[in-house]
Amino acid sequence: MSFPSLVPMPHSIALSPGTFDLGNGVNITATGEATSVVKYLCQKLQDSVNPVKISPDYPRSIVLTVATSSNRIKPEGYELTVAADGIQIVSSDASGIFHGVQTLLQLIPENSLEIPCCHIEDAPQFLWRGILLDVSRHYMPVAFIKKLIDAMAMHKLNIFHWHLVDDHGWRLQIDAYPELTEIGSIRSQTMEGYLFRPESEWTYDGKPHGGYYTKDEVREVVRYATERFIKVMPEIELPGHAQAALACYPALSCTGGPFEVSTTWGVHKDVFCAGNEEVFTFLEKVLDETIELFPFEFLHIGGDECLKDRWKACPKCQDRIRSLGLKDEDELQSWMVGRATRYLASRGKRAIGWDEILEGGLPPGVAVMSWHGDEGGIEASKAGHDVVMSPRDKIYFDQYQGDPSTEPLAAGGLVTLRDVYEYHPVPSCLTDSEAKHILGVQGQIWTEYMPTPEVVEYMTFPRLCALAEMGWGKNEVNGYPGFERRLIEHLTRLDAMDIHYRKLGD
């Protein structure tokens, strides 16, 4: 019997003779924090193609133990031992038990219940292993978000970055500002085809697009993710990517509008006015309600692609620059970002933003998501900021996976499965103490050209599998060829989840 193909590959596996046969039924026991994983494990074993019988009466056990005093096992790590007479997972935290359970589930062969005896020691290299889903450009149903969270759990990914607001739709219920979802969640139509064409060739589909998440739905997604040891990070974009909000409250802009929820992709000129105090009242109330919904310590404040044209021509913004003694509009952005991050800090949250927030200076403690390349991440970590690496040309899932002439329309570029796998999140120019600021990696699913969950799945898988292994810590012995070989069997697990991935070699 060949050893099952695991993704992500654990750090060490020692095989021994024999198998543990789940077909004889099993008893599951857990102590302390590990009990939070029992229900999940039972459900997975009972819902599988070959359901496993579970009862305290069966003599042989799966034992889950959190040994909090053990500093041998790193955070989120685990030791899994499969012997003919029992299975044990030991960890120093409940998330480690959960990851051990994921490995155990992958050890069950497709057509049998006999698990090969082995001892696995495993822990992640990076503690931030994230996926962003943009639900503004295209609304995605809660059921699909749960499916994505399930797939993340299987791959030991642990941060779900929910891009809830942007120019093309506001998708989060905010009680203080009901128009945000009544008006801001619906655009009248959507441009067809690729953005970067002459404007005279642009066409629109003539169909309204909308949808938003109620607070109850958000709580349900957070609960579902938490049960899978995934933290949910909301993003509230400021000062740019604000057109859906401005369509509802044009007084928060520099010109007063009017605006529509945007129907055209790309970067827009109208942004929150930095000279108007009402803007801060609005943002603080929105942040307050958002904070209440999301327990994760980080909140993403955007900060990307804020054009300064309106600020340059706006008397209020110019007054603000003068009264604060700022040099220019970059410093005005930096001041605005600083004000938002200080507000979050006063509410017990850490802010993270796109690498543009480095322009004009950044308050200490604020983390950076580096998307233009590695440079932003290098600059930020050298300045002592924590960093999540997400270079567009290396690991973005909205880029082409293969020859554009045979692929569905994408945002541009080329990011192959191999590119994602071979990315190194820690630039070699960093010193050890700078490198400690690299929290991890994140794959981004921007959905301008992904109108449905099926297209999202095609663009995301199997690149997500490569990202997961790269973020967990690559097995340099096997390298990419080993990953590709394991992936063939691993794809049957995606089939079982009904995920419409891009076939290998297409």
Ligand code: TNX
């Ligand atoms: C840039 S990545 C953006 C997004 C777009 C994406 C398209 C980032 C911080 N901003 O708003 O969706 O490009 O590739």
